Amino acid sequence: MVFRSVLVALWLSLPASAEMPCADVALVLAIDASGSIDPAEFSLQTAATARALSDPEVVAAMQAVGGVALAAVIWGDAAYGTQRLPWAMVDGPAQAQRFAARLAGQTRAVAGNTDLGVGLGAALDLLEDPGNCASRRIVNVSGDGRETPLFRHAQRLPLAVSRARAERMGVTVNGLAITGQDAGLAGYYRDRVALGQGSFVIEVSDTSGFAAAMKRKLLREIGQPLQLSALATGHAALR
Template sequence: MHRLALCLALLPLPARACETALLLLVDVSNSIDVAEYRLQVDGLADALADPEISEELVRGRSALAVVQWSGADKQELTIPWRQMFSPLDVRGLSNETRTMPRAFVLSDTAPAEALAFALDQFATAPDCKRRIIDVSGDGTPNAGSDIRPLPRRAERMGVTINGIAIEGMGLAITGFFRRFVITRDGFVMTARGYRDYPRAIREKILREVSRVFG
């Protein structure tokens, strides 16, 4: 009995579980000006720093990554996968998000290529129970390939696609996201313009990482 206890004690500890792998896909296409980009990154950074979200991220040992996207050949993994083991990890990610330089300017809107790039990033993601893409956007495609096959591809991979539709200029972006962007188990959160984005992204991330409402 003592020998068995000693053997068990010498076994390696299991890897820390990961509840959610969340990839944040940030639109930086030509329709987004300097001030709107700043509202996006500050809103995202503030959401990550929110005490309730920080607590959920640490509790679930969630992993996050940030991709900026615009035209068909313009996607950048700005912040690679980072797992949240402590509030310090979350604070560091929030600060890095707030100060990240804009990857592209004066470029088209190609969400199909953005989603394909995002799905490829899960090859290097930690092994998490849930895999989610959180895609923002304020316009419909004007470049790139057909977006309709991408949600089905995501479903085959076990990835959920959620959307944050930034409404403005009279365009029904929420309807486009619901019809063509999200997976069947996904949802769309609507921001009524960029000044409403901080509220919407906070509610969206909290819903995605919470084990009660996710």
């Protein structure tokens, strides 16, 4: 742990172009900003995610695995592209708070259709960064709707295509489904989004419970290798 902390301190002092030290876990937060998420809900969602990331229990979990490489994607309609927060190594409260502040301070630049495949695809692009050498690669997808079925944009990427790519890459995809507008959304996330060994979906009825749900989700996916003997592999709903 001391050696890892020294590596992190050295990395923080290097130019932005330098590669991060290897982390055991690389985690991309893929956050829904499609049209069904209004401005207040978007702000609540990013602030709640930031709060969960800087929670002492979550920070302790990241320290317990030797640090986590974190990045984020804010996604919506393919026509808007995606917003991305680049990789940061988090191995303590200061780094967690710094990343959380960057996330909470994001100005929304996407909306429109629920192009889940674009969000997942952008997260996979980050995980294929040559500087990323984590042994466990995870995408944490949160959203309040199903993939929009209309092919309105040439740049649209179907969810099934991105999910197949995640499977080829050996990436675990977990979900946080906001079910207020769609009671069956958690089942959809389990069947169509979640993927990989130990993958799971947590559901929350609205964004008011988002911070607590995100905290539970982060604790479970970061610490999962320590718990695999007690958890069934495959998809499991946690309520």
